[in-house]
Amino acid sequence: MKNPSIPKGTRDFTSKEVSQRNFIFDTIKSIFHIFGYQQIETPAMENLSTLLGKYGQEGDKLLFKILNSGNFLENITDDDFSQDNSLKISNKIAEKGLRYDLTVPFARFVVMNRDKIVFPFKRFQIQPVWRADRPQRGRYREFYQCDVDVIGSNSLMNEAELIQIIDNVYKQLKINVLIKINNRKILTGIAEIIGAKDKIIDITVAIDKTEKIGIEKVIIELLDKGIDNQSIEKLKPILMLSGSNTEKLTSLRNILKNSQIGLIGIEEIQTIFDYLDNLQLTTNIELDLTLARGLNYYTGAIFEVKALDVEIGSVTGGGRYDNLTGIFGLEGVSGVGISFGADRIYDVLNQLNLFPQLSDNQTIILFTCFGEQEQKFALSWADILRKQGISAEIFPDVAKIKKQMAYADSKQIPFVAIVGENEIQQDKVMLKNMRTGEQQLVTKEEMILKIK
Amino acid sequence: MKNPSIPKGTRDFTSKEVSQRNFIFDTIKSIFHIFGYQQIETPAMENLSTLLGKYGQEGDKLLFKILNSGNFLENITDDDFSQDNSLKISNKIAEKGLRYDLTVPFARFVVMNRDKIVFPFKRFQIQPVWRADRPQRGRYREFYQCDVDVIGSNSLMNEAELIQIIDNVYKQLKINVLIKINNRKILTGIAEIIGAKDKIIDITVAIDKTEKIGIEKVIIELLDKGIDNQSIEKLKPILMLSGSNTEKLTSLRNILKNSQIGLIGIEEIQTIFDYLDNLQLTTNIELDLTLARGLNYYTGAIFEVKALDVEIGSVTGGGRYDNLTGIFGLEGVSGVGISFGADRIYDVLNQLNLFPQLSDNQTIILFTCFGEQEQKFALSWADILRKQGISAEIFPDVAKIKKQMAYADSKQIPFVAIVGENEIQQDKVMLKNMRTGEQQLVTKEEMILKIK
Numbered sequence: 001m002k003n004p005s006i007p008k009g010t011r012d013f014t015s016k017e018v019s020q021r022n023f024i025f026d027t028i029k030s031i032f033h034i035f036g037y038q039q040i041e042t043p044a045m046e047n048l049s050t051l052l053g054k055y056g057q058e059g060d061k062l063l064f065k066i067l068n069s070g071n072f073l074e075n076i077t078d079d080d081f082s083q084d085n086s087l088k089i090s091n092k093i094a095e096k097g098l099r100y101d102l103t104v105p106f107a108r109f110v111v112m113n114r115d116k117i118v119f120p121f122k123r124f125q126i127q128p129v130w131r132a133d134r135p136q137r138g139r140y141r142e143f144y145q146c147d148v149d150v151i152g153s154n155s156l157m158n159e160a161e162l163i164q165i166i167d168n169v170y171k172q173l174k175i176n177v178l179i180k181i182n183n184r185k186i187l188t189g190i191a192e193i194i195g196a197k198d199k200i201i202d203i204t205v206a207i208d209k210t211e212k213i214g215i216e217k218v219i220i221e222l223l224d225k226g227i228d229n230q231s232i233e234k235l236k237p238i239l240m241l242s243g244s245n246t247e248k249l250t251s252l253r254n255i256l257k258n259s260q261i262g263l264i265g266i267e268e269i270q271t272i273f274d275y276l277d278n279l280q281l282t283t284n285i286e287l288d289l290t291l292a293r294g295l296n297y298y299t300g301a302i303f304e305v306k307a308l309d310v311e312i313g314s315v316t317g318g319g320r321y322d323n324l325t326g327i328f329g330l331e332g333v334s335g336v337g338i339s340f341g342a343d344r345i346y347d348v349l350n351q352l353n354l355f356p357q358l359s360d361n362q363t364i365i366l367f368t369c370f371g372e373q374e375q376k377f378a379l380s381w382a383d384i385l386r387k388q389g390i391s392a393e394i395f396p397d398v399a400k401i402k403k404q405m406a407y408a409d410s411k412q413i414p415f416v417a418i419v420g421e422n423e424i425q426q427d428k429v430m431l432k433n434m435r436t437g438e439q440q441l442v443t444k445e446e447m448i449l450k451i452k
Numbered sequence: 453m454k455n456p457s458i459p460k461g462t463r464d465f466t467s468k469e470v471s472q473r474n475f476i477f478d479t480i481k482s483i484f485h486i487f488g489y490q491q492i493e494t495p496a497m498e499n500l501s502t503l504l505g506k507y508g509q510e511g512d513k514l515l516f517k518i519l520n521s522g523n524f525l526e527n528i529t530d531d532d533f534s535q536d537n538s539l540k541i542s543n544k545i546a547e548k549g550l551r552y553d554l555t556v557p558f559a560r561f562v563v564m565n566r567d568k569i570v571f572p573f574k575r576f577q578i579q580p581v582w583r584a585d586r587p588q589r590g591r592y593r594e595f596y597q598c599d600v601d602v603i604g605s606n607s608l609m610n611e612a613e614l615i616q617i618i619d620n621v622y623k624q625l626k627i628n629v630l631i632k633i634n635n636r637k638i639l640t641g642i643a644e645i646i647g648a649k650d651k652i653i654d655i656t657v658a659i660d661k662t663e664k665i666g667i668e669k670v671i672i673e674l675l676d677k678g679i680d681n682q683s684i685e686k687l688k689p690i691l692m693l694s695g696s697n698t699e700k701l702t703s704l705r706n707i708l709k710n711s712q713i714g715l716i717g718i719e720e721i722q723t724i725f726d727y728l729d730n731l732q733l734t735t736n737i738e739l740d741l742t743l744a745r746g747l748n749y750y751t752g753a754i755f756e757v758k759a760l761d762v763e764i765g766s767v768t769g770g771g772r773y774d775n776l777t778g779i780f781g782l783e784g785v786s787g788v789g790i791s792f793g794a795d796r797i798y799d800v801l802n803q804l805n806l807f808p809q810l811s812d813n814q815t816i817i818l819f820t821c822f823g824e825q826e827q828k829f830a831l832s833w834a835d836i837l838r839k840q841g842i843s844a845e846i847f848p849d850v851a852k853i854k855k856q857m858a859y860a861d862s863k864q865i866p867f868v869a870i871v872g873e874n875e876i877q878q879d880k881v882m883l884k885n886m887r888t889g890e891q892q893l894v895t896k897e898e899m900i901l902k903i904k
Contacts, residue, residue: 002780002781003780003781004499004501004502004560004563004564004780004781005499005502005564006494006495006497006498006499006502006560006564007495007497007498007499007547007548010495010496010497011495012492012493012494012495012561012564012565013492013493013494014492014565014568015490015491015492015575018490018491018492018493019490019491022491033813033843034838034841034842034843034844035838035843035844035845036815036818036843036844036845036863038467038470038471038813038863039467039470039471039474039813040464040465040466040467040470041464041465041470042458042464042465043458043459043462043463043464043594044462044496044550044580044582044594045458045459045462045516045582045593045594046458046459047456047457047458047459049456050456050457050458061521062521064497064518064519064521065518065519066516066517066518066519066550067516067517067518067519067542067545067546069513069514069516069584070538071538072538072542073533073538073541076533078533078534081525081528081530081533082530086522086523086524086525089525090519090524093519094519095459096459098496098518108456108458109464111456112456112457112458112464113464113466116466118858118859118862118863120847120848120849120859122845123467128496130496130497132521141497142495142496142497150848153848153849154849155821155827155848155849157827157831157846157848158848160831161846164835168838274828275828275831278828278831278832278835279831279832279835328454328455328456329454329455329456361485361490361491363488366488369607375607375609376726376727376730379609379612379727379730379731380730380731383616383730383731386486386487386620389486390486391485391486391487391488392486392487392488393487393488393574394609394613395572396572396602396605396607396609396610397572397605397606397607406570407570407572410570411488411490411570
């Protein structure tokens with residue numbers, strides 16, 4: 001078989017890319033740890049009964065399903081087949097699917113391990129997910145999510161800490177971002193005030209698009225959903241509120257004074273701001289009432305983070321959900337969490353040229369090879385360096401010096417130790433600094449000093 | 453949906469297990485890096501055309517296949533269906549499968565990226581693989597492989613370095629192991645000498661089982677494969693060779709003196725031993741002629757590692773292959789590599805109680821929470837610690853001290869900072885050492901000193 005390929009929407013990662021991706025994962029992980037979150041992992045495959053119906057009809061279609069092993073046809077009747085119903089048949093020949101996000105598997109994990117878990121449970125999870133989306137620039141069929149959640153605590157301090165985590169991560173990655181915050185209860189309050197309480201989902205889905213498609217088109221969509229002109233008129237000033245967060249909250253307190261739930265939402269945001277007041281964050285936080293993230297399960301705070309210097313969608317998002325585990329039979333456990341989009345962060349760092357030049361996992365020194373004796377000599381020198389934690393290679397084959405130097409260049413190895421007959425006799429090597437071009441005959445001890 | 457479950461043969465990993473597994477991965481990774489190997493990653497899904505036919509008929513059956521998206525039935529005719537041929541239909545409704553090992557994707561990667569790669573290419577890869585095997589104790593349907601290979605070099609120094617890597621890994625993990633080595637050319641030589649050259653595969657598959665089922669049953673199997681009694685008589689003394697490696701090699705040089713390829717195999721092993729002579733390895737290496745690993749693609753050295761203090765199969769294995777990328781159209785690239793079985797290593801460390809007691813990612817200090825003011829005070833103290841890289845948590849909800857202490861216990865947090873009105877007034881906290889029970893009122897600076 002010639003010219004092999006990989007499935008569309010998937011990627012190979014070269015060692016350079018892996019080391020850059022690990023830079024992102026390691027940064028995020030270390031900050032999760034600093035805040036006391038601990039890592040769990042779940043299987044790539046879940047039962048379809050766990051996944052189906054959790055992501056809406058669209059989501060169900062985007063699940064990758066795994067064909068049952070063995071004679072998967074045995075449950076299919078001629079009648080099934082003649083109906084040509086892909087969905088019905090797929091349910092009979094596939095029991096498992098690939099993880100679509102980390103949230104539903106997390107809820108499933110909590111329910112299955114509830115006896116072992118001490119609440120509040122602060123967990124993070126960094127794993128790939130798979131979606132049969134149409135691949136396009138920046139959208140893949142296999143991509144990583146980095147989720148951090150605390151479950152079993154109602155305290156708004158958790159929201160404040162998640163904002164601190166966002167601030168820490170992007171400060172460390174040197175990416176300028178803006179954190180947007182909203183509260184689902186405020187959105188509910190708005191729906192109440194304008195008298196379209198039952199249309200809350202339509203309203204949030206529509207206003208989520210305000211920034212993307214503009215307020216005019218959103219209004220058309222709202223009319224289309226059966227929300228009347230009078231309600232839309234009441235909605236407009238709310239969507240166009242401006243000023244500082246404090247000014248916005250003050251206006252809102254007045255506008256929503258007749259909505260109990262709306263006022264609770266306002267106080268929740270106020271409380272989070274109060275927590276953050278002492279913490280001198282680098283990142284600006286903006287109360288944005290158009291932020292809804294179209295997700296039905298958020299019940300309190302909603303977060304979204306945008307990179308400021310690059311045209312790209314949101315790089316982090318999340319919120320509070322009051323009943324995530326309810327779908328699996330464990331009621332009354334409130335949680336809040338956010339998800340970092342590693343692949344988008346990668347694109348941002350790449351476009352802004354913010355990746356560190358050299359990785360920690362670089363080879364530090366290459367020993368040349370001009371023969372078997374030289375190679376054995378180099379092996380024992382390399383052994384000494386490796387025992388000191390210095391990454392060393394010996395060119396494995398006898399080859400021209402030019403080829404060996406080109407190898408060192410391509411791997412960005414900073415030192416080359418040239419080993420010939422003379423060097424062996426003196427028990428020294430000719431150490432070449434690849435950046436300066438400087439060469440020097442050195443003993444083992446001198447070599448270690450030079451390199452360190 | 454109540455009582456969710458996960459697919460059989462798959463596992464959730466709790467934070468303790470993840471941290472123990474990361475201990476294994478990090479140890480292996482750091483040693484791969486010290487030897488100049490660099491990490492790549494490939495997608496979980498591969499085209500079935502890449503995977504099928506590479507693992508034998510048995511392997512093909514164990515592939516997890518992914519149902520095509522959309523109307524996957526459109527290519528199935530009534531005729532296909534009426535034949536009730538699962539295999540034929542699966543080829544029409546599934547184009548992708550889950551990675552079955554890391555070797556075939558690596559070969560595919562090398563062929564697809566040959567223009568970007570500088571040879572010799574030293575890569576490692578640590579990713580999960582999936583097999584629809586019958587789950588049993590120690591055998592999972594999702595498990596990790598840790599593969600390290602160098603491709604594009606014929607030098608036997610690579611074999612020696614891989615043995616050094618094995619020695620380093622198990623020394624660092626504190627697991628006692630025995631490294632077994634053999635050479636496929638010696639096996640070919642043996643087949644030549646006993647006059648059953650065309651039966652080499654049958655012979656290696658059978659003698660691979662010698663240790664497991666005993667020499668008598670192996671002989672029955674060989675007879676069954678059509679190898680005559682005379683050949684088997686010639687084979688017996690070879691299989692029962694004993695003594696030191698040097699003694700075995702000496703005897704073999706005599707037995708195989710008429711087989712050119714057999715003598716080459718002997719010299720290859722001798723060369724590897726010569727390389728290792730200066731390196732003072734901790735691990736014993738044994739030449740074992742019954743080692744064949746049943747894999748058809750090995751052409752030179754064959755390795756296998758056994759844990760000595762636990763009844764478990766091989767924990768590491770590998771060998772040299774001369775034409776791995778040939779299946780994808782790139783001929784003449786020789787490589788050698790080994791694979792560490794992370795899940796078996798986990799079981800060994802677990803049984804021998806060799807995991808480190810505390811992980812690096814432990815929370816170091818928990819601040820108690822008895823009210824909003826106390827919590828805000830704690831937030832700013834925690835902020836100072838976190839900026840110093842010290843992992844700190846604040847209990848998020850107001851709760852009884854007993855509950856908060858139980859939380860600290862369950863997460864093995866070594867320090868608890870108790871914060872009440874008095875403490876806030878003095879700008880101090882009551883620091884409790886959870887191991888000794890000792891309590892002391894401390895300032896911020898004193899706290900940092902105590903903890904560090």
